[in-house]
Amino acid sequence: MLETKMRIVKKLNNNFAICVDGEGKELIAVGKGIGFPKTPYELEDLNLITRTFYDIDPKYIELFNEIPETVIHFTAKLVDIARNELDYELNPNLVVTMSDHINFCIQRTKKEIYVQMPLIYEVEQSFPSEEKLGRYAVKQIERRFHIRLNQNEASGIAMGFVNARYNTKSRTDVTEDLQRQYDEILEDTISIVEDEMGIMIERDSFNFARYCSHLMYLLNRIASQQTLDSDNGIMYLSMQEEFPKIAACVDQIAGYFHRKLKIDLSKEEKLYLILHINRICTKEGL
16 A cells, blocks of 8 residues: 555654554555654655665664664665575564664674674574575675675574564574573673673663573584584684773673583674674663
């Protein structure tokens, strides 16, 4: 059904806005300059709208301001292709979570931080369609953003599609034993971050959701008896010196994993935790 009117209710930035369509449904609309006028207002020329996103979880909306528009536009086109290539429905939040993943990937690459993907073979064998999309995405990211990615990033992007499936579980889900402990591990480690960094992390915030996602990947690797372990030892020492308080926080988390699960986190795992916790602290204004 062709829309005949659109009410712009809140500006996200000059080109992104929260809107209500003619049927009263809330959405994120994209269009050059639609966020510039004082809101709320009725948009007369719907030809200005170039793309719409429905059913976005409110906790992800702030990301439309944080992620470069070029990355969001790139990812939206990638998700369009994925919807045509994959034979299952994708979560509407994927365009935001994948944008965040790709943006983080680009930032890490520019800082020459390369993270290994220990489940590459399993992803290739279990999810060939998603892996194909991941390889395509890596090539297009390199072309569009003029960087050279580690080809392992394809598997990380592939798992983003797998995790965005509705009502399904991937074969790389954590074991039942770890799954039963997941909520406790999540809350315990978040509490360590809050105590050590002196911040409060809202449980319904995107920062919390992003940390949950990283923790799930970590537990996946533990369940598969694989850990991140590459030649990033020098980078870890550098980050340890640059962010000593965060590094001390990560050491507390590593101690928790050793006591709770008899697992020793590698320097690579701890490096990745430093990066994620630094992102949380940056968003909290520290």
